[in-house]
Amino acid sequence: MEKRIRVLVAKPGLDGHDRGAKVVARALRDAGFEVVYTGLRQTPEQIAEAALQEDVNVIAMSILSGAHPHLFPKVVDLVRKNGMDDVLIIGGGVIPETDIPALKEAGVSEVFTPGTPTGSIVDFIKANVK
Amino acid sequence: MDIVEELLKGNRLALSRAITAIENEYDDAVEIMKKLYPHTGHAFVLGITGPPGAGKSTLTDKLAKAYRAQGKTVGIIAIDPTSPFTGGAILGDRIRMNGLTMDEGVFIRSMGTRGSLGGLSHKTADAIKAMDAFGKDVIFVETVGVGQSEVDIVKAADTTMVVLIPGMGDDIQAIKAGILEIGDVFTINKADHDGADKLVRELNMMLDLDAHSEQMTQNSTEKALADQFHHLNVAKHAAGAAWRPPIQKVIASQNEGVAETIENIEKHFKYISENGILQQRRTERSKNEMLDVLHNNIGTYITRRLADTGELEEYVGQIKRRETDPYTVVADIMRDMLKE
Ligand code: B12
Ligand SMILES: Nc1nc2c(ncn2[C@@H]2O[C@H](COP(=O)(O)OP(=O)(O)O)[C@@H](O)[C@H]2O)c(=O)[nH]1
Ligand SMILES: [Mg+2]
Numbered sequence: 001m002e003k004r005i006r007v008l009v010a011k012p013g014l015d016g017h018d019r020g021a022k023v024v025a026r027a028l029r030d031a032g033f034e035v036v037y038t039g040l041r042q043t044p045e046q047i048a049e050a051a052l053q054e055d056v057n058v059i060a061m062s063i064l065s066g067a068h069p070h071l072f073p074k075v076v077d078l079v080r081k082n083g084m085d086d087v088l089i090i091g092g093g094v095i096p097e098t099d100i101p102a103l104k105e106a107g108v109s110e111v112f113t114p115g116t117p118t119g120s121i122v123d124f125i126k127a128n129v130k
Numbered sequence: 131m132d133i134v135e136e137l138l139k140g141n142r143l144a145l146s147r148a149i150t151a152i153e154n155e156y157d158d159a160v161e162i163m164k165k166l167y168p169h170t171g172h173a174f175v176l177g178i179t180g181p182p183g184a185g186k187s188t189l190t191d192k193l194a195k196a197y198r199a200q201g202k203t204v205g206i207i208a209i210d211p212t213s214p215f216t217g218g219a220i221l222g223d224r225i226r227m228n229g230l231t232m233d234e235g236v237f238i239r240s241m242g243t244r245g246s247l248g249g250l251s252h253k254t255a256d257a258i259k260a261m262d263a264f265g266k267d268v269i270f271v272e273t274v275g276v277g278q279s280e281v282d283i284v285k286a287a288d289t290t291m292v293v294l295i296p297g298m299g300d301d302i303q304a305i306k307a308g309i310l311e312i313g314d315v316f317t318i319n320k321a322d323h324d325g326a327d328k329l330v331r332e333l334n335m336m337l338d339l340d341a342h343s344e345q346m347t348q349n350s351t352e353k354a355l356a357d358q359f360h361h362l363n364v365a366k367h368a369a370g371a372a373w374r375p376p377i378q379k380v381i382a383s384q385n386e387g388v389a390e391t392i393e394n395i396e397k398h399f400k401y402i403s404e405n406g407i408l409q410q411r412r413t414e415r416s417k418n419e420m421l422d423v424l425h426n427n428i429g430t431y432i433t434r435r436l437a438d439t440g441e442l443e444e445y446v447g448q449i450k451r452r453e454t455d456p457y458t459v460v461a462d463i464m465r466d467m468l469k470e
Contacts, residue, residue: 003154004217004244029218034242039225046231050224053231053238055146083131083143 005129006034007058010047012075015065016040020093020114024060027118033058033125044071048078051087057129060121064093073106080107086130092116133158134165137264142237145264149239152256163256169263171412173205176395177287178272179312184293185319186272187226189382189391194230196392197268203235205261205269207254209283212242219243223272237261251282252422255415258286284312285418288408289398291315291391294333296325310336313375315394321379321387330377337375373401432467 009025011018018040025035036054038046051059059079061072072091079087091103092112100111110124133151136144148166151159176193178186187208194204208223221240230236239257243250254271261269273283284290292313316333318326376394380387402408436442448454 004242025220029213029220030216032217034212034219034221034240036221036224036240038228038231039222042228043232046228049231050238052143053146054221054240055143055150 004032004034005058005125006036006054006056007060007125008036008038008047008051008054008056009060009062010038010042010050010075011040011063012042012044012047012061012071013063013065013067014041015063015067015093017062017064017093020064021062024062024092024118024121027122028060028125031122031126044074044078047075048082051079052082052084056087058088058090058125061089061091062093063091063095066094068093068095068103069099072103072108076107088125088129090121090124092121134162137166137260138169140265142234145237145260146239148260149257152253152260153241153244159256163259166259166263170259171262173258173262173266173269174289174399175258175262175269175271175287177284177290177312178270178293179275179284179290180293180317180319181295181298182274184295185380185382186274186293187223189293189317189319189380189388190223190270190272191227191230192382192385192388193392194227194236194268194270196388198233198235202267203265204230204237205258205264205266206230206236206238206272207257207261207269208238208240208272209250209254209274210240210242211274212244214245217245237264237266251286252426254283255286255419281312285415288402288411289314289395291317291395293317293319294329295320296323296329298329314373314398315391316375316377317380317387317391318377319380319382322381322384326379330379333377337377373398432463436463 007028009021009028011021021037025037028035036050036056038050042050047059047061059075061075063071068091072089076089079089089108090110090112091108093114095103095111095113097113103111109128112121131141131144131147133144133148137148148162150156151162178190180186190206190208194206197204206227208221208227210219210221210223212219219242221242223240224231224238227238230238239261241250241254241257258269258271271283271287290312292315294316296318316337318329318333320326376397378387378390378394380391382388399408402411433442436445445454445459449456449459
């Protein structure tokens with residue numbers, strides 16, 4: 001058996017800040033994960049479909065523009081509708097602390113804000129991936 | 131979820147799960163393949179290879195759109211290298227294919243090489259079969275470079291396209307032997323850059339030389355050597371006039387030369403179909419498949435048994451102390467096994 005953790009790193013919405021997503025993608029690769037990166041400006045539908053075709057274990061979304069309250073829950077919703085109940089969904093970027101409880105309520109397992117050491121992202125995935 | 135039943139009904143998640151089972155060598159993978167096998171053998175498989183950054187993914191995107199416009203369904207397997215140090219990989223081919231994601235007639239799967247050279251070709255072949263059984267009409271397999279592992283993967287393809295770009299300098303010399311052997315169709319991408327015509331000329335020269343030297347070596351002592359080297363292409367010259375790989379200049383990013391490329395691909399497919407070469411290649415493939423499974427299973431079986439009984443460790447110790455050698459040991463093992 002050669003199971004390897006597969007992660008989709010996605011940038012939903014029109015936000016063009018991709019440094020964080022790339023930093024995270026590289027850190028996850030260095031941790032031994034297979035990282036599918038789909039680039040900028042993805043719709044929630046595209047993210048859910050890519051996750052399905054790639055059969056990823058984790059969806060990691062990055063938003064710095066402020067569009068997270070709408071986009072993150074939308075992706076969770078679509079992914080669950082596709083029957084992918086086990087996928088771990090996490091997010092990061094410029095996200096006010098006050099928004100985080102609602103995102104978690106919506107099914108985002110954890111949210112990582114600026115300054116997060118990438119090691120803690122790796123640890124979280126390893127501890128929570130199914 | 132019954133993966134096979136659902137896959138055959140057209141459930142995309144089931145196809146995805148089947149490929150995961152193949153990739154991770156889950157216990158149910160063999161059962162899945164057994165049940166899918168009767169439903170395979172219908173798809174046209176196109177191998178796309180070339181150096182990193184040549185525009186393979188960009189071109190794949192355009193080719194896929196063109197085939198979709200013909201009403202054909204498309205599967206894409208995009209393979210990227212796994213880091214030998216960390217085991218991780220960034221699979222970035224989808225970046226060039228975002229326009230295909232929401233087309234239900236297209237299914238894209240990214241795979242890492244995972245450092246398993248022989249194993250990869252085996253897994254790729256099975257992933258192709260899963261897509262084939264799912265009902266895809268055309269399946270693209272994109273691989274980086276033109277090393278040995280690619281040659282193996284290319285064995286799974288009906289037609290192989292090599293994508294090159296101008297400005298590779300001496301690289302073309304270095305990879306010459308490899309590309310000449312595996313390319314059925316050549317694409318010079320990034321024709322908007324300087325040097326495309328020069329590359330076309332060079333490649334033309336090499337291909338003509340190659341065809342020429344093959345005639346020259348007929349009946350000579352070099353022939354055996356050449357045959358070995360050309361094992362992939364033995365079928366090329368089997369019947370009728372030999373296939374001379376066409377070369378097409380393309381600007382994938384601007385969708386230029388794509389229609390002509392498809393014409394070349396279709397011409398090649400027609401050629402191999404009409405000359406019995408396709409049948410020969412597929413027969414060869416069936417043989418390879420069987421032998422692959424045979425070698426794999428026997429190897430695993432014997433290894434496991436030796437490990438379980440502790441003999442493995444014992445033999446290794448003896449070999450290390452130079453009391454015996456690997457050849458004698460294996461001959462002994464084989465004799466014992468065959469006696470049973
Ligand atoms: C660099 C930068 C830019 C660069 C972007 C370059 C690029 N290609 O990425 C440029 C100059 C282009 C730019 C442009 C703009 N920017 Co700007 N930009 C920044 C800045 C200064 C730093 C962002 C950054 O790259 N950080 C470095 C990376 C590594 O950190 P990070 O992304 O935060 O990622 C870390 C964590 O958040 C987390 N993480 C992030 N994503 C994810 C995802 C997952 C899954 C996980 C687990 C973790 C995780 O892990 C990372 C490592 O710790 C921020 C301010 C700030 N301090 O954040 C503003 C900022 C994001 N920009 C802002 C704005 C407004 C803009 C513009 C609209 C400005 C304008 N009016 O033109 C444009 C819009 C651009 C666009 N097309 O979307 C605002 C956003 C405001 C908001 N959210 O309400 C910010 C917050 C500045 C501010 N305080 O106002 N920007
Ligand atoms: N100038 C030019 N750039 C191209 C062309 N085709 C692809 N590219 C760019 O080349 C880069 C690598 O392309 P990609 O398809 O990812 O290459 P791959 O690694 O071979 O799959 C991308 O930035 C493409 O936009 C082309 O015909 N001309
Ligand atoms: Mg590519």
